Amino acid sequence: NAGVTQTPKFRVLKTGQSMTLLCAQDMNHEYMYWYRQDPGMGLRLIHYSVGEGTTAKGEVPDGYNVSRLKKQNFLLGLESAAPSQTSVYFCASTIAETQYFGPGTRLLVL
Amino acid sequence: GENVEQHPSTLSVQEGDSAVIKCTYSDSASNYFPWYKQELGKRPQLIIDIRSNVGEKKDQRIAVTLNKTAKHFSLHITETQPEDSAVYFCAAPWGSGYSTLTFGKGTMLLVSP
Numbered sequence: 001n002a003g004v005t006q007t008p009k010f011r012v013l014k015t016g017q018s019m020t021l022l023c024a025q026d027m028n029h030e031y032m033y034w035y036r037q038d039p040g041m042g043l044r045l046i047h048y049s050v051g052e053g054t055t056a057k058g059e060v061p062d063g064y065n066v067s068r069l070k071k072q073n074f075l076l077g078l079e080s081a082a083p084s085q086t087s088v089y090f091c092a093s094t095i096a097e098t099q100y101f102g103p104g105t106r107l108l109v110l
Numbered sequence: 111g112e113n114v115e116q117h118p119s120t121l122s123v124q125e126g127d128s129a130v131i132k133c134t135y136s137d138s139a140s141n142y143f144p145w146y147k148q149e150l151g152k153r154p155q156l157i158i159d160i161r162s163n164v165g166e167k168k169d170q171r172i173a174v175t176l177n178k179t180a181k182h183f184s185l186h187i188t189e190t191q192p193e194d195s196a197v198y199f200c201a202a203p204w205g206s207g208y209s210t211l212t213f214g215k216g217t218m219l220l221v222s223p
């Protein structure tokens with residue numbers, strides 16, 4: 001039982017490049033989330049999903065897209081990366097109240 | 111949407127002292143308030159939560175209190191230890207239900223031996 005995993009752990013992008021972050025959970029959770037964490041800003045919700053095939057916008061969705069084609073996976077895409085998207089990205093999942101976080105992906109956009 | 115304010119942003123205490131972190135929220139309909147702990151370089155993990163039908167909840171050295179009238183809730187850590195050093199986040203529901211959360215900006219707690 002791996003819980004919540006994220007791929008990759010670290011990535012460097014140039015401005016304008018695209019990439020996809022993968023989140024996977026093996027707990028059969030319905031709800032999944034993508035957050036970004038910046039110094040002094042806490043955790044801010046980007047997008048979330050309440051089940052396979054559904055997605056919804058969070059507090060800071062601009063510049064990101066998501067897909068939930070399989071229940072266990074939640075993908076976060078950056079179509080054209082910008083330096084403002086340099087951050088640590090956390091995925092989480094839940095079946096009730098408690099959110100279980102992945103280990104995070106550190107993204108640097110130059 | 112919910113607005114969560116958290117204070118202080120940093121807190122330094124001596125080992126054995128108590129620490130208190132306070133959060134305020136804006137939506138009077140909010141009914142679930144968790145606290146997460148994030149050690150350096152690690153992922154956030156839930157340490158305690160409280161629902162609006164109770165005023166206080168304890169778990170060993172940590173406790174959370176809730177004042178719905180004033181719309182604030184607090185985390186209390188007694189007999190602090192160096193391993194309590196971490197960033198603590200409060201949260202409140204964002205939108206309907208409790209499935210999405212708005213987090214405070216965090217409090218860095220430093221416990222000196």
